[in-house]
Amino acid sequence: AQTVTQSQPEMSVQEAETVTLSCTYDTSENNYYLFWYKQPPSRQMILVIRQEAYKQQNATENRFSVNFQKAAKSFSLKISDSQLGDTAMYFCAFMRSYSGYALNFGKGTSLLVTP
């Protein structure tokens, strides 16, 4: 079974600063996907970024980027120029390739962006 660990239950960052959220995972699979989801107070689950394991290049989406270290089984999320709207719960998730039902979430990191 795959496990996803987010070691930071809560984090805080000032507006315009940069913050990095950690995620590690354990798997014996070679092909898989990793995700970062954002869940703001509205509780909508929003996809932030998706990384395919076979792609060595780190995925980026505007201010969001990941540092994917496959050998170390690490998948951290960097948020640059933090904005108040980034305040949310962030979930790291693992999916075995081609298995939509097999989405394993970490416990989440609650991020607070302060003025």
Add this chain to the structure above:
Amino acid sequence: DTEVTQTPKHLVMGMTNKKSLKCEQHMGHRAMYWYKQKAKKPPELMFVYSYEKLSINESVPSRFSPECPNSSLLNLHLHALQPEDSALYLCASSPSFEGQGAEKLFFGSGTQLSVL
């Protein structure tokens, strides 16, 4: 249209009531999912439908009854719920349940359910 629409957004029900949650998508996705999420916890998978057939039931109590009447619509029928069933119920869809496209999961905004 890349939306998964869930109704109602909020629902309060008594333990003897019968109610239904509805989820709709018009992206042509053939896999649809129900997740349950307690406060400050990650979502937990309940059911998966693939091509309108129930493919996965994660040992969910029978007081939760899913239904997929067509490829765009997913219902969750609720009956004789307990207070501990109070949670956010999230619907999701993806182009497929297995194979390419399974990773393109879209979530709805959820129904916040309170059982009194």
